[in-house]
Amino acid sequence: EVQLVQSGAEVKKPGESLKISCKGSGYTFSSHWIGWVRQMPGKGLEWMGIIFPGDSETKYSPSFQGQVTISADRSSSYLQWRSLTASDTAIYYCARVSPVMVMQFDYWGQGTLVTVSS
Amino acid sequence: HSALTQPASVSGSPGQSITISCTGTSSDVGGYNYVAWYQQHPGKAPKLMIYDVSNRPSGVSGRFSGSKSGNTASLTISGLQAEDEADYYCSSYTSSSTVVFGGGTKLTVL
Numbered sequence: 001e002v003q004l005v006q007s008g009a010e011v012k013k014p015g016e017s018l019k020i021s022c023k024g025s026g027y028t029f030s031s032h033w034i035g036w037v038r039q040m041p042g043k044g045l046e047w048m049g050i051i052f053p054g055d056s057e058t059k060y061s062p063s064f065q066g067q068v069t070i071s072a073d074r075s076s077s078y079l080q081w082r083s084l085t086a087s088d089t090a091i092y093y094c095a096r097v098s099p100v101m102v103m104q105f106d107y108w109g110q111g112t113l114v115t116v117s118s
Numbered sequence: 119h120s121a122l123t124q125p126a127s128v129s130g131s132p133g134q135s136i137t138i139s140c141t142g143t144s145s146d147v148g149g150y151n152y153v154a155w156y157q158q159h160p161g162k163a164p165k166l167m168i169y170d171v172s173n174r175p176s177g178v179s180g181r182f183s184g185s186k187s188g189n190t191a192s193l194t195i196s197g198l199q200a201e202d203e204a205d206y207y208c209s210s211y212t213s214s215s216t217v218v219f220g221g222g223t224k225l226t227v228l
Contacts, residue, residue: 035217037164037219044121044205044207044219044220044221044222045156045158045164045207045209045219045222046219047209047216047217047218047219049216059215059216060216061216061217062214062216093163093164095164098166098169101152101154101169101170102150102152102170102211103152103211103216103217104152104154104166104169104170104209105154105156105164105166106166106169106175108163108164108165109163110163111163
């Protein structure tokens with residue numbers, strides 16, 4: 001069974017750094033693109049970017065390029081901030097890009113709530 | 119690419135059919151048959167309901183169907199049930215090799 005399990009909720013202060021994770025199981029993690037999606041409080045889904053764990057090829061949405069860093073190793077993907085702001089408060093989902101669909105997510109993690117507040 | 123345009127809300131009674139539209143441009147919805155629809159219940163992660171415009175993943179009810187005409191994709195839910203009440207998001211592949219989501223539609227089952 002394909003599963004994506006994300007790290008737990010975080011509470012941070014503005015200016016702090018953060019790295020959250022998404023661990024895949026039940027399939028060959030390195031062979032499938034993984035994406036990250038932001039959902040701000042009460043708002044819709046926003047596509048942040050994707051990474052191919054096998055070679056770490058990455059593609060970012062222009063809206064998030066330079067604001068976050070997406071990385072991966074053999075079994076997990078990571079989303080990282082160098083300096084958080086209050087506007088980074090959101091739920092962040094990781095999701096697997098289906099191997100038989102183009103840029104469409106077939107499995108999702110449970111989400112990680114990031115709260116940035118002074 | 120700007121967010122795809124969806125109605126903020128739709129509603130219907132049990133047993134009825136509803137359609138949610140998703141309007142983009144020739145650089146996204148109109149240019150590719152890579153439109154997906156996701157269902158999201160409150161406090162839950164999104165779930166894929168339709169892929170490649172009109173295909174249903176295994177396990178998704180046949181009451182859900184998708185279509186596309188020009189720059190507008192549509193999700194139709196027939197035989198509405200209480201459990202269908204949720205937020206629905208469309209997404210499309212774009213000419214920039216990225217993905218754009220719609221703003222989301224809240225479906226209320228009356």
